[in-house]
Amino acid sequence: MGSSGLGGGQGQVTSPGGFFSALFDFSFTRFITPMIIKFVYILATAAIGLAYVFMVAVTMSQNPAGGLLLLILGPVIAIIYLAFIRMTLEIYLAVVRMSEDIHQRLPRS
Numbered sequence: 001m002g003s004s005g006l007g008g009g010q011g012q013v014t015s016p017g018g019f020f021s022a023l024f025d026f027s028f029t030r031f032i033t034p035m036i037i038k039f040v041y042i043l044a045t046a047a048i049g050l051a052y053v054f055m056v057a058v059t060m061s062q063n064p065a066g067g068l069l070l071l072i073l074g075p076v077i078a079i080i081y082l083a084f085i086r087m088t089l090e091i092y093l094a095v096v097r098m099s100e101d102i103h104q105r106l107p108r109s
Contacts, residue, residue, distance in 0.1 A: 019036075031100065033096045034093060037092070048078050055070060
């Protein structure tokens, strides 16, 4: 695939100026998605992990058998949720990168 895959081209996502410059770019010439996607994924991973631990603790205190079942099956469900979040974020990033590639290939006037 080379550098045209989803993993390539990390440095070309924004013009110089940084996060806040892109955030307040009202002409939408720079994209913020590539800058925040890692943070969003880390946040989603932490939220799923904390929700799992909280659900196990609450279920164990009310119904030990249900808590044990959740302790066994919960990680599978959490991984499925995390996979869907990852795929969704990758779609967002792919759309932004396609837009950047198309914009770079347009003739300059």
